[in-house]
Amino acid sequence: MAFYDDVANAAEFLRGRTSHRPETCIILGSGLDALMDKVRDADTIPYAEIPGFPVSSVAGHAARMIFGRLGGREVVLMCGRFHFYEGHSMKQVTFPLFVLHEMGAQTLIVTNACGGINETFTPGDLMLITDHINLTGNNPLTGPNDERFGPRFPDMTEVYSLDLRRAAKEQAEALEIPLKEGVYALFPGPMYETAAEIRAFRTLGADAIGMSTVPEATAARYLGMKVLGISCITNMATGIAKKAHSHEAVLEKARQSGERLCALIEAVTGSIQHG
DSSP states (O other), rough: HHHHHHHHHHHHHHHHHHHHOEEEEEEOOOGGGGGGGOOOOEEEEEGSSSSOOOOOOOOTTEEEEEEEEEEEEEEEEEOOOOGGTEEEEEEHHHHHHHHHTTTTOOEEEEEEEEEOSSSTTTTEEEEEEEEEOSSSOOOTTTTTOOTTTOOOOOOTTSSSHHHHHHHHHHHHHTTTTTOOOEEEOOOOSSSSOOOHHHHHHHTTTEEEESSSSSSHHHHHHTOOOOEEEEEEEEOOOOOTTSSOOOOHHHHHHHHHHHHHHHHHHHHHHHHHOOO
């Protein structure tokens, strides 16, 4: 199939640009790019140079991959992601995951900046994702299935690995980093949600809401990868927040929480044992 050929072509291009073979892929959300400075022996490749890659158009996303070592492990950082609201298909949004899995990545650590629905949360909190709700009506597995990637009907009982969640909690405790837990809801965007929508999503069981993460997590599980998701609560959702939202404020709060999140990701990455 053409998609498989596109994935293989992009993976081959990247193998020619770096000697690193990542075990773990880390996707950085809006304003959370401080982790880039911690990667050792880094090779940086702009998305625009990679065959088949779309280019992120969102402020706060650096639009490049960084291959190297973090926590003593081989990693690749996606500094910037693609969103459904930018006009990309779900397949385009998750194309990098297919490519990095083809290169050997076995684990996905996905982060995001999002709004809090659970009123026990406060801006600046880190939330370990326990499960998700897809409110878009779309997913990256729609269409013909290629068994070389994964099964037609993949199980989603445990999208976010229990083992990785335990490891994250252990590392957070050791680092004295408070860590909340909750369900993440995917909203299509690009507008922020209405107060009525937030009331409905709370009833459905959502603790936080954002415009990313779920497509990547879904594709990674389909590919057989283990997934860890961590949200940075940058604002309280509409109807809970006392003022209007702004992307600039989201980025600033994400940057303020970035040091703790970077320390946690580095520690968790170093603790992962790949078979």
